Amino acid sequence: xxxxxxxxxxxxxxxxxxxxxxxxxxxxxxxxxxxxxxxxxxxxxxxxxxxxxxxxxxxxxxxxxxxxxxxxxxxxxxxxxxxxxxxxxxxxxxxxxxxxxxxxxxxxxxxxxxxxxxxxxxxxxxxxxxxxxxxxxxxxxxxxxxxxxxxxxxxxxxxxxxxxxxxxxxxxxxxxxxxxxxxxxxxxxxxxxxxxxxxxxxxxxxxxxxxxxxxxxxxxxxxxxxxxx
Numbered sequence: 282x283x284x285x286x287x288x289x290x291x292x293x294x295x296x297x298x299x300x301x302x303x304x305x306x307x308x309x310x311x312x313x314x315x316x317x318x319x320x321x322x323x324x325x326x327x328x329x330x331x332x333x334x335x336x337x338x339x340x341x342x343x344x345x346x347x348x349x350x351x352x353x354x355x356x357x358x359x360x361x362x363x364x365x366x367x368x369x370x371x372x373x374x375x376x377x378x379x380x381x382x383x384x385x386x387x388x389x390x391x392x393x394x395x396x397x398x399x400x401x402x403x404x405x406x407x408x409x410x411x412x413x414x415x416x417x418x419x420x421x422x423x424x425x426x427x428x429x430x431x432x433x434x435x436x437x438x439x440x441x442x443x444x445x446x447x448x449x450x451x452x453x454x455x456x457x458x459x460x461x462x463x464x465x466x467x468x469x470x471x472x473x474x475x476x477x478x479x480x481x482x483x484x485x486x487x488x489x490x491x492x493x494x495x496x497x498x499x500x501x502x503x504x505x506x507x508x509x510x
Contacts, residue, residue, distance in 0.1 A: 284454040287446035289321045290314075292457075293464050307446040316471050317464070322442045324463025324485070325450055329440035331489050333361045336496050337451045338438040343370070346426040349406060351397050355418045359436045362420075366435040367412045375428050377408055382422070382432070385413040394423040403427065459488035 282288045291301040294317060302310055310318060329338065338360070344353055355362065367382040385394070390413040397405075406427035412434075413421040422432065440451055452460060462485040469478035 283447075284449070284457055285446065286318075286321065286443040286448040286450075289450070289457065289460055289464070290317050292461050293317050293320065293468060296461075296465065297468065302446075304446045313468075313471070317468055320464040320467035320471070321460060323467050324460045325440060325452065326442070327463055327485075328452065328459065328489060328492070332493065332497055334437045334497070335451075335492075337453055338440055339435065340438050341433065341435050344420070344432045344434070346409070346422060346428075346430045346432060348427055348429065349401065349403060349425050351421050351423055351425050352415070352419045353422070355414075355420060356436060356438075358438045358441065359418075360439040362414065362434065362436040364412065364414060366433075368433055369408065370431040370433050372431065375430060377428075377430060380408065380410070382412040383410060385411045385421075385423075387413055387415055387421075389413070390421055390423065397423050397425045400425075456488075456492060459485065459492060462488055 282292060287302060287304060287307050290307075293299075294301050294314070299313065299317075302314060307318075329335065340356070340359075342356060346353075364384045367384075369377060369380040369382065371377065371379040390411075394411070406425045408428075408430065409422040409424055409426055409432075411423050412432075413423070415421055438451070443450060450460060462481055466478050466481040466485055469475070469481055
């Protein structure tokens with residue numbers, strides 16, 4: 282069975298001896314079938330909420346800076362942003378090499394660089410060297426850019442709900458059983474079978490623990506930060 286939204290929903294249906302949906306009737310499903318669709322999304326949301334930085338939710342984003350503009354909205358789906366990942370992308374046409382931006386905390390930005398927001402003169406605009414994160418979910422680049430530089434950075438998405446039959450979950454296919462076990466918890470609740478729901482939740486939680494042990498609880502290496510002379 283295909284690893285997509287309809288495939289996951291139909292796996293739930295098969296476990297309960299229900300008729301499988303087709304791509305033709307998937308969007309108009311009602312009753313139990315509508316809830317089975319919601320149960321799959323609920324399971325994925327539950328998994329996504331268990332960790333801030335699941336590797337399968339990793340995103341590399343690009344922001345094109347505007348001359349004189351210092352503030353830019355964060356991606357709407359950003360859960361956490363790797364502030365140490367910001368770099369200006371090499372662009373021969375703009376005569377700029379790849380530059381890693383240094384991180385400022387917001388208070389330091391206000392103390393030292395806030396005037397860039399209100400100085401509308403192009404004098405002093407240049408290649409940004411610093412990035413800060415504002416409480417308003419905005420990214421701040423200073424000094425003010427003088428050209429349309431491309432900034433590349435990385436963040437972890439909060440995930441998304443599947444809607445179309447052929448939509449794909451962010452979790453790799455080898456973890457499809459974890460999604461199914463979570464969905465079974467919700468459909469058993471829907472049917473009032475609380476004992477089966479409790480057993481399904483226990484299995485679901487074990488699956489999440491396994492996900493965490495493989496994808497989160499790992500140390501690749503330890504870096505020696507001592508200064509050597």
